[in-house]
Amino acid sequence: MGLLLMLLPLTFAWAAGQLTFAVARTPMSLPIYVAEAEGYFAAEKVSVRIVDCAFGKACLSELLNGKAALCTVADLPIVLASFTTDRFAILATLAANRNDAKIIVRKGDKIRSAADLSGRRVGTAMSTSAHYFLDSAALLAGIDPASMKVSNLQPEDWSAKLQSNEVDAISAFEPYAFNAVRALGSDAVVLPTKRIYTLSWNVVATRGILGDEEHQLDGVLRALDRAVRSIQSDPARAKMLLKSKLGLDDAAIEWMWPDLIFGLWLDQSLISTLEGEARWAVRGGHAHGRLPNYLHFIHEGPLRAVKPGNTAIAR
Template sequence: MSAPPRLSARARVTRRALAGAAWTLAWTLVWGCMLMMFANRAHAAPLTLAVSTGPVSLPIYVAQARGFFKDEGLDLRLRECSSGRECYQWLADGKVDIATAAELLVATGSSAHRELAIIATISASSYQIKLVARRSAKIAEAPQIRGKRIGTVPGSSAQYFLDNWLVYNDIDPGSVTVVGLPPDKLTPALLARDVDAIAIWEPLASTAALALGGDAVTFASPRVYTQHFNLVGARPVLQRREDDVARLLRALLHAQHVIQSEPELARALLAERLHLPPALTATAMENEDYRVRLDQSLVATMQSEARWAARNADAPGAAVDVLRAIDAVPLHRVDAAAVGLVQ
């Protein structure tokens, strides 16, 4: 048998070149696939939302229970926090993508956190914060608060309410002693008679009144302060995850319609979530406006809070420009009619 013909030098070089090109192409395809896989994993990372416990977060509870987030194709991870203040801090620290928080935290903290912005109000109430006092401290009417010790959370919307409540009732703020405490320490301090009254948000106000029983007297003043509870995000995240943010807003708009059309279902869900009696849950819902929106009342409230913060040593600091602390683009993109800001 004759030996196979030997390749010429040129043919051998060509063959090696083709083999090298094939290997290069193969590795390029492998790396390309790996890069696409990593990109898809990064894109598929869940959006994290810090949720404050309370009636203010009902649209989120409804959207989760009814599966609206999944229906919108949103992979959402909820992290519960004890207050909007804690949620806001998680956002400022980069621990979450979006947070629920009262507008005061943004109005008074925007000079330190200019990258954070409100993208939507999900609930608003003139009854969200109340003053709960002990009758045994000889408090039955507002003027009797003079000379008493009042517990509240320093620099919070509760303190903003308290300061305005005192002025509204012609009570000199200097005539009371304000005791700064964390939210979870207020009711124990009231029960222990370390303070005579507390100014705090729901549901802590209701649980404090329940704990006091017949010794409780509650002051709710709708003319003093309307709290707007909002979704707040970091601008880089809002831009990078704009499609997911749109999915989040659409899910909450669906939840808004359920709250309006099926209030009994929403009340039952809220009672179960907060472990509150049905009667208190019904009252809480009646006092909340669950429209997803951005309107001028939010701006006016934040401007007032910025001025208050400038005078108050306990507040984080005044905002430079309140309008810059609101980003209407995401909500306008989903529902232009929900945006009523005057630019």
């Protein structure tokens, strides 16, 4: 009976042949929005129910709690979850962003670089890519991340907390970074930082759907591949959809668009990123135990079926 109760939520995530897809409200999720709007999922004979999440970490929680069969999530939440469970697998990287996270301060506070954050109050969302970016920027600037007074905030609160002087800085990912810069106006300063890493935006599946239901995953990736090609061939149309879906205006879209890379792929750089983040997590006390083998978390079958030339994982 206990096993049955444990399986019920997982079954519900793809009940009656419908896949629940937990999708974070970020421009990097654009191919999913396009596939839904243009009917590409239906054309591939897969029924997909999209549920919104504020950010990728929350989407992965939906999947691990049995409320979704698929989710979008960045690399760092994958790493932190991998220390406690292997009930999920990465199907493909859907997008990448070379400049997603930013450290934002107020002009009057005389914070000129990440080195000035020692002893300062910094808001971020713990255990997310913005948190990893903050620690990495601090180390590159020559300060101990522990010297910062970091508080865990919800992304939707970042801008208000910085405006009200409750924190001295925020480490924010998009679109929340843009919202904070706009809200502060001429008082906003984005600290100069080297491009620390390229964030990967991934499609992850619960392991319970692998195997017997794998044909549906092929259909999902085919639909997303069509969506990516649509974005590349008609970016203006894609931008209009992004505006309506996320409530963004032209200024927000143009701020973020140059850094976005859309596609469907799996390559060795993802493994390298996951391994580097895992070492950071252990050193910082964010995770405990032996480093996972991230090859175990890669499921290449559906992508090989759809884009056989887009997998480059060394095993």
